[in-house]
Amino acid sequence: xxxxxxxxxxxxxxxxxxxxxxxxxxxxxxxxxxxxxxxxxxxxxxxxxxxxxxxxxxxxxxxxxxxxxxxxxxxxxxxxxxxxxxxxxxxxxxxxxxxxxxxxxxxxxxxxxxxxxxxxxxxxxxxxxxxxxxxxxxxxxxxxxxxxxxxxxxxxxxxxxxxxxxxxxxxxxxxxxxxxxxxxxxxxxxxxxxxxxxxxxxxxxxxxxxxxxxxxxxxxxxxxxxxxxxxxxxxxxxxxxxxxxxxxxxxxxxxxxxxxxxxxxxxxxxxxxxxxxxxxxxxxxxxxxxxxxxxxxxxxxxxxxxxxxxxxxxxxxxxxxxxxxxxxx
Amino acid sequence: xxxxxxxxxxxxxxxxxxxxxxxxxxxxxxxxxxxxxxxxxxxxxxxxxxxxxxxxxxxxxxxxxxxxxxxxxxxxxxxxxxxxxxxxxxxxxxxxxxxxxxxxxxxxxxxxxxxxxxxxxxxxxxxxxxxxxxxxxxxxxxxxxxxxxxxxxxxxxxxxxxxxxxxxxxxxxxxxxxxxxxxxxxxxxxxxxxxxxxxxxxxxxxxxxxxxxxxxxxxxxxxxxxxxxxxxxxxxxxxxxxxxxxxxxxxxxxxxx
Ligand SMILES: [Fe+2]
Ligand SMILES: [Fe+2]
Numbered sequence: 001x002x003x004x005x006x007x008x009x010x011x012x013x014x015x016x017x018x019x020x021x022x023x024x025x026x027x028x029x030x031x032x033x034x035x036x037x038x039x040x041x042x043x044x045x046x047x048x049x050x051x052x053x054x055x056x057x058x059x060x061x062x063x064x065x066x067x068x069x070x071x072x073x074x075x076x077x078x079x080x081x082x083x084x085x086x087x088x089x090x091x092x093x094x095x096x097x098x099x100x101x102x103x104x105x106x107x108x109x110x111x112x113x114x115x116x117x118x119x120x121x122x123x124x125x126x127x128x129x130x131x132x133x134x135x136x137x138x139x140x141x142x143x144x145x146x147x148x149x150x151x152x153x154x155x156x157x158x159x160x161x162x163x164x165x166x167x168x169x170x171x172x173x174x175x176x177x178x179x180x181x182x183x184x185x186x187x188x189x190x191x192x193x194x195x196x197x198x199x200x201x202x203x204x205x206x207x208x209x210x211x212x213x214x215x216x217x218x219x220x221x222x223x224x225x226x227x228x229x230x231x232x233x234x235x236x237x238x239x240x241x242x243x244x245x246x247x248x249x250x251x252x253x254x255x256x257x258x259x260x261x262x263x264x265x266x267x268x269x270x271x272x273x274x275x276x277x278x279x280x281x282x283x284x285x286x287x288x289x290x291x292x293x294x295x296x297x298x299x300x301x302x303x304x305x306x307x308x309x310x311x312x313x314x315x316x317x318x319x320x321x322x323x324x325x326x327x328x329x
Numbered sequence: 330x331x332x333x334x335x336x337x338x339x340x341x342x343x344x345x346x347x348x349x350x351x352x353x354x355x356x357x358x359x360x361x362x363x364x365x366x367x368x369x370x371x372x373x374x375x376x377x378x379x380x381x382x383x384x385x386x387x388x389x390x391x392x393x394x395x396x397x398x399x400x401x402x403x404x405x406x407x408x409x410x411x412x413x414x415x416x417x418x419x420x421x422x423x424x425x426x427x428x429x430x431x432x433x434x435x436x437x438x439x440x441x442x443x444x445x446x447x448x449x450x451x452x453x454x455x456x457x458x459x460x461x462x463x464x465x466x467x468x469x470x471x472x473x474x475x476x477x478x479x480x481x482x483x484x485x486x487x488x489x490x491x492x493x494x495x496x497x498x499x500x501x502x503x504x505x506x507x508x509x510x511x512x513x514x515x516x517x518x519x520x521x522x523x524x525x526x527x528x529x530x531x532x533x534x535x536x537x538x539x540x541x542x543x544x545x546x547x548x549x550x551x552x553x554x555x556x557x558x559x560x561x562x563x564x565x566x567x568x569x570x571x572x573x574x575x576x577x578x579x580x581x582x583x584x585x586x
Contacts, residue, residue, distance in 0.1 A: 195581070305367075314486050
């Protein structure tokens with residue numbers, strides 16, 4: 001997901017009996033469905049896990065501007081350009097809310113951002129794939145924002161108040177993005193032969209990376225149990241992935257596109273689609289920095305940051321001068 | 330409304346293209362910054378200005394298409410004219426350069442745009458007045474923002490002042506064109522379609538001088554201004570903008586998107 005690989009510090013989950021009274025009281029509040037607010041006591045592990053998850057999510061929004069930004073200047077109509085600009089702008093806004101939510105946990109946005117630029121923080125693997133045609137803009141909205149929604153809908157109920165509230169705000173915009181992306185795809189799919197081929201090609205390239213967004217299979221997801229106990233995460237990777245497949249396969253059929261998976265089959269008994277194995281080698285490679293665009297994405301972020309240094313310093317210097325003049329007057 | 334034709338051009342159409350193309354080209358330039366600005370808040374703010382200008386383009390070029398009566402939509406005009414058909418100022422097609430250069434370009438244009446639109450609200454042409462009335466609300470904010478940023482970055486650090494002074498010197502020669510009325514402007518002014526550029530000039534001068542002074546920047550002393558020919562003649566930069574912008578429409582003629 002936007003936060004695919006969130007480590008927790010525990011090897012195993014403690015039972016209530018093993019906890020100190022203050023921690024037990026905390027867990028009981030979580031179990032009762034209460035929200036935890038910034039100034040309240042929380043286990044250090046809870047705080048750290050949240051910082052990792054929220055900051056990964058924020059970084060993903062910020063890096064996520066790049067693949068779509070790649071097509072803004074080439075958007076085919078004024079309306080498409082405006083919609084895409086507004087979408088990428090929303091993603092920057094999501095980054096901002098999320099950094100703010102992270103800051104309520106006693107970390108600074110600047111420090112978190114430095115970690116990203118230094119290559120010490122992760123962001124979603126999906127943004128390391130290239131946008132090669134206009135149809136990729138449709139595919140991202142449809143599949144990537146679509147997958148993000150699956151995850152973020154459950155995060156609206158996450159136990160940490162500021163994160164939950166950020167998610168409620170963000171989810172509304174993400175579902176708008178998803179619809180716009182799907183609309184781009186359906187226009188292409190019903191367009192000329194070339195446009196239809198463009199749409200199918202985009203689906204072929206984005207399908208599997210979108211499934212990888214949900215993170216490793218539950219059996220290989222060592223850190224999920226604690227996040228579930230704390231209700232930071234409410235549903236497992238595989239549950240969310242299945243829901244995404246079930247919904248998306250039907251959407252593809254509706255517009256006459258084919259999901260690139262020969263093993264895809266409706267399973268009457270399960271009431272779900274069965275789907276083929278995910279190439280986890282590819283996933284781990286991308287996570288480790290060896291995806292098609294990891295280096296480009298990080299280079300773009302670093303350059304923006306470095307080229308903008310004088311602007312940020314000037315703004316700070318001007319504010320200081322203004323404050324000094326005010327005191328003198 | 331009967332067309333006023335001067336030198337073979339429909340005055341109204343020509344005027345609408347001039348307004349629309351400025352918005353189109355500058356909005357495009359700003360959109361190039363998306364995801365690459367110095368700080369997240371600026372990504373959001375610059376996208377806002379770009380979005381406003383794209384929206385204004387749709388209004389101006391939409392009306393231009395109606396006036397032209399050849400069945401062209403705003404998109405047709407934006408995506409299917411070659412550089413020689415564009416009527417924007419050379420200022421707005423200049424490359425983004427540093428963030429300071431982008432903001433300086435914005436400020437110099439916003440000041441013109443704002444005073445132009447304020448007067449266009451009283452245009453003899455009702456449709457034009459309506460668009461101006463809508464656009465001026467957005468452009469008021471654009472000018473406030475670029476004014477504020479030019480002052481902050483000019484009067485920031487020695488390094489930032491140097492960036493801003495360099496930007497000013499680079500862009501200043503293109504400002505003359507904004508007040509250099511050609512025969513079509515003169516006819517449009519005479520007909521009451523647009524205000525006299527000579528009336529806008531003092532307002533622009535006052536605003537620009539006040540802001541540059543607060544920004545501790547110097548107007549280039551013996552400023553030479555580009556002698557600009559016909560509005561159809563551009564710098565080398567416009568062709569590349571169009572190569573990007575028009576790529577899909579040109580590569581897949583007749584497709585809908
Ligand atoms: Fe987002
Ligand atoms: Fe989104």
